[in-house]
Amino acid sequence: MLSAEDILKIIKSEIKGELAHSFPIISTTLPGFPVPLYNSQKSQKYWLVPLLLGKKVRGLAIFDLSGKLVSHGILSPNVMDEGKLMDKDFFESVPITVLDKIRKQHRGVEFATPFLSYDETPRKWGWLLQVEKENEAPKSIFIGPQGWYEKQVPDGREGI
16 A cells, blocks of 8 residues: 555656646646545545645546555536635535534434545545434445435445
8 A cells, every 4th residue: 555655756748748738727736635534334445635735626636555646636627716616625624514403403313424425426525424313224324525425225235
């Protein structure tokens, strides 16, 4: 498994080469520090690398643990107003306003500590908040840049 520093070296060279050819707008960005992306059982499977325009996220690259580029692209490609781009702080913690909305909707439940995960494919990444309430099936809530959604775990199946 490559370290975050190894991934950072790879992305820096990719921004000047292959990535810039795919999405020229990426050439004006700088890579942020790679963030681990875990499966639902909290085992790291990927690295997320935000492509930054100052303190805003213009794009994203996803690498597997061996350093192979899995996916890359521009977030909100039609947004020309940089103020509408996602803040890089999103990769550090779940926005408190979103957590407050979820808490209001799910009163009386236990929330596990959220972690960056994905729903079936690393392209559907976000903060995973696992929810358990007595006498109810566990639920998984994914919190992404565009909002959040709830996914119920089918009976007899662990995780997602």
